[in-house]
Amino acid sequence: MKIGVLSFAHLHAASYVQNLLAMPDVDVLATDPGHAERPGESGGPELAAEFGVDYVDSIDGLLAWRPDGVVVCSENAHHRAHVERAAAAGAHVLCEKPLATSVADAEAMVRACAEAGVHLMVAYPVRFSPAFTALREAVEKGAVGAVRAITGTNNGRLPAGRAWFTDPALAGGGAMTDHTVHVADLVDSLLSGTPAVSVYAQSNRVLHHDDVSVETAGLVSVEYENGVVMTVDCSWSKPDTYPTWGGLTLQVVGSAGVADMDAFGQRVDGFAAEQGTQVWLPYGAGADDALLDAFLEGIRTGVPPQPDGMVGVRTAQIVEAGYASAASGQPVRL
Amino acid sequence: MRNTDGPVDVALIGAGGIAGVHLAGWLALGARVRVYSTADAERLVAGHHLAEVAPSLQHALDGADVVDVCTPTFAHPDVVLAAAAAGCDVVCEKPLASTSAVAAEMVDACERAGVRIFPAHVVRFFPEYTAMQRHVAAGGVGDIAVQRFTRSGSRPVRDWFADDDLSGGIVMDQMIHDLDFARWTAGEVERVFARRAVGPDEGGVRGVVSAQAILTHASGAVSYVTGTWAAPGSTFRTTFEVAGTGGIVHHDSVARAPLAIDGGAAGESRGLLPGTAFTESPFLTELRAFLTAFRGGPPPPVSAHDGVQAVRLAEAANASIASGQAVELSNDDVEVLA
Numbered sequence: 001m002k003i004g005v006l007s008f009a010h011l012h013a014a015s016y017v018q019n020l021l022a023m024p025d026v027d028v029l030a031t032d033p034g035h036a037e038r039p040g041e042s043g044g045p046e047l048a049a050e051f052g053v054d055y056v057d058s059i060d061g062l063l064a065w066r067p068d069g070v071v072v073c074s075e076n077a078h079h080r081a082h083v084e085r086a087a088a089a090g091a092h093v094l095c096e097k098p099l100a101t102s103v104a105d106a107e108a109m110v111r112a113c114a115e116a117g118v119h120l121m122v123a124y125p126v127r128f129s130p131a132f133t134a135l136r137e138a139v140e141k142g143a144v145g146a147v148r149a150i151t152g153t154n155n156g157r158l159p160a161g162r163a164w165f166t167d168p169a170l171a172g173g174g175a176m177t178d179h180t181v182h183v184a185d186l187v188d189s190l191l192s193g194t195p196a197v198s199v200y201a202q203s204n205r206v207l208h209h210d211d212v213s214v215e216t217a218g219l220v221s222v223e224y225e226n227g228v229v230m231t232v233d234c235s236w237s238k239p240d241t242y243p244t245w246g247g248l249t250l251q252v253v254g255s256a257g258v259a260d261m262d263a264f265g266q267r268v269d270g271f272a273a274e275q276g277t278q279v280w281l282p283y284g285a286g287a288d289d290a291l292l293d294a295f296l297e298g299i300r301t302g303v304p305p306q307p308d309g310m311v312g313v314r315t316a317q318i319v320e321a322g323y324a325s326a327a328s329g330q331p332v333r334l
Numbered sequence: 335m336r337n338t339d340g341p342v343d344v345a346l347i348g349a350g351g352i353a354g355v356h357l358a359g360w361l362a363l364g365a366r367v368r369v370y371s372t373a374d375a376e377r378l379v380a381g382h383h384l385a386e387v388a389p390s391l392q393h394a395l396d397g398a399d400v401v402d403v404c405t406p407t408f409a410h411p412d413v414v415l416a417a418a419a420a421g422c423d424v425v426c427e428k429p430l431a432s433t434s435a436v437a438a439e440m441v442d443a444c445e446r447a448g449v450r451i452f453p454a455h456v457v458r459f460f461p462e463y464t465a466m467q468r469h470v471a472a473g474g475v476g477d478i479a480v481q482r483f484t485r486s487g488s489r490p491v492r493d494w495f496a497d498d499d500l501s502g503g504i505v506m507d508q509m510i511h512d513l514d515f516a517r518w519t520a521g522e523v524e525r526v527f528a529r530r531a532v533g534p535d536e537g538g539v540r541g542v543v544s545a546q547a548i549l550t551h552a553s554g555a556v557s558y559v560t561g562t563w564a565a566p567g568s569t570f571r572t573t574f575e576v577a578g579t580g581g582i583v584h585h586d587s588v589a590r591a592p593l594a595i596d597g598g599a600a601g602e603s604r605g606l607l608p609g610t611a612f613t614e615s616p617f618l619t620e621l622r623a624f625l626t627a628f629r630g631g632p633p634p635p636v637s638a639h640d641g642v643q644a645v646r647l648a649e650a651a652n653a654s655i656a657s658g659q660a661v662e663l664s665n666d667d668v669e670v671l672a
Contacts, residue, residue: 146533148544149531149542149544151484151546198658200529200660202527202548203556204479204554206480206554206578207577207578217479218480218556219557221529223529227531229530229546230546231548231560237479238577239581251484254565255541255542255565257564257565257568331659
């Protein structure tokens with residue numbers, strides 16, 4: 001099977017490339033024509049050589065290779081154009097999250113892939129983490145009874161190493177764009193795609209206010225059609241010197257019990273004497289390989305994998321409504 | 335307060351769960367306590383030789399230095415007004431009243447009567463919270479950007495808690511602790527939005543209730559406060575996180591339990607009230623701070639004004655739940671206390 005990696009703008013590309021290269025029946029080709037627009041940042045053929053992956057200079061070159069699937073890792077605002085080009089070339093698409101920076105773009109991407117007869121999957125790896133898989137199984141078995149309320153956190157450091165993450169034109173926004181969607185995707189999965197009906201959000205730029213023009217902290221409250229309420233803290237509130245990039249937690253309150261999940265809770269703690277810093281050593285199965293497996297399995301079997309483009313649309317709706325609500329100070333009905 | 339030397343005479347009104355905790359606190363402070371309640375007063379004082387049952391509210395108030403109001407919320411105003419009329423200083427359980435207007439009237443009545451009233455927002459005396467508050471107030475996290483407070487435990491079984499008209503529901507009864515604390519650390523609140531999920535009662539067991547509020551502070555900081563009345567047997571648990579330009583502090587009562595016992599007789603929930611750290615009871619700390627203030631000492635870390643404002647926040651959250659809209663709060667008329 002031939003899998004193309006389109007752009008190294010999102011550094012998740014590194015993990016995807018390494019996981020794909022480790023798969024015996026997969027050929028990988030990458031392109032990163034946008035690296036010239038990221039001065040001072042890694043990219044292009046040099047980064048491809050570092051990864052040990054074959055490289056072409058253009059998207060046309062990548063698509064002329066006739067890949068079975070393409071993994072789109074470009075800046076959020078470029079997702080639509082790149083997904084549409086890959087779909088038009090007949091390639092199934094795995095698109096880095098968030099699917100798009102607007103609901104209209106997300107819907108257009110779903111249409112384009114449907115018309116081309118290719119899968120559109122959104123890269124929400126936490127859905128494949130062992131902790132969430134176990135949580136979903138427990139909830140499905142009724143471990144907490146009927147789900148009533150959910151709270152989530154997805155906090156991180158200010159994204160570093162890629163300037164576009166805090167460029168509103170390329171990222172679509174700040175912390176609310178970056179960190180609402182993972183939790184929204186997990187809740188979408190737990191609630192089997194039940195749509196949101198109301199979104200309220202508040203945000204601020206207290207953190208890093210001199211460095212960036214986007215919001216760096218946000219709280220997003222969602223009510224779903226079945227009455228379940230959810231709040232997510234999507235803030236980039238971990239200090240730059242925090243022991244790791246951040247984390248993701250979910251609490252599910254049910255009629256019979258409460259479940260708490262820490263997606264990155266498996267770790268050894270320690271302390272480094274010389275550096276005077278905490279040591280965190282994560283362990284256990286990663287999620288990116290399972291995410292890629294699901295994408296490849298979809299290509300092999302023809303069965304569209306989850307989370308699909310519609311999940312991308314529903315999570316984009318929450319983010320878009322969140323921005324409208326933060327601007328108006330009132331909830332937005334969907 | 336009339337009596338500043340010998341044992342303080344306390345009229346404890348009410349004999350429910352919190353009254354027992356307060357009784358123990360007053361007795362530890364060397365108080366003489368008379369308990370008046372419409373029920374259970376005999377049971378409450380049994381075995382305490384410095385506590386006695388008063389036959390009526392008036393008998394309890396007569397000659398008391400301090401009245402401690404531990405009745406259900408709906409009975410607070412009448413008792414507080416009676417206490418003020420009797421010239422007694424007042425400790426009143428939270429919420430002061432079910433509306434901020436009534437709470438403000440109660441505070442005004444105490445002021446006119448020349449007595450003091452302190453709301454029993456005991457979380458302001460819990461050591462993990464005060465450690466955090468002191469750190470934050472000293473600039474330990476810089477400017478606050480985002481705060482989270484959560485509180486969950488088994489749903490209270492007494493009927494009046496389940497009646498929104500009597501208790502104000504989970505927001506007014508339970509979340510108010512954290513609404514108060516969020517305001518203490520991040521300042522006045524300009525906008526409140528809240529949602530609440532209420533599960534149906536099943537098999538004679540009350541359904542789970544969970545409320546989620548988002549506060550927008552005048553400083554620009556945002557806070558989320560979650561309160562859950564969970565299924566029977568659920569562990570009481572509180573968490574908080576305060577993140578700012580200079581760092582983060584957080585706490586989880588389950589993760590930071592200094593002692594855990596598994597198996598044996600430990601399989602039972604600790605019930606409605608939080609387990610406390612290995613230090614003196616925060617309820618005792620609270621009552622001592624109030625008594626010290628009544629006797630002319632420094633003010634406690636919670637004022638009558640704070641109690642009214644906490645009710646105002648809870649009231650706004652309940653209004654938001656009812657209307658589905660965010661509620662704007664004007665702070666123009668809020669007296670700023672240094």
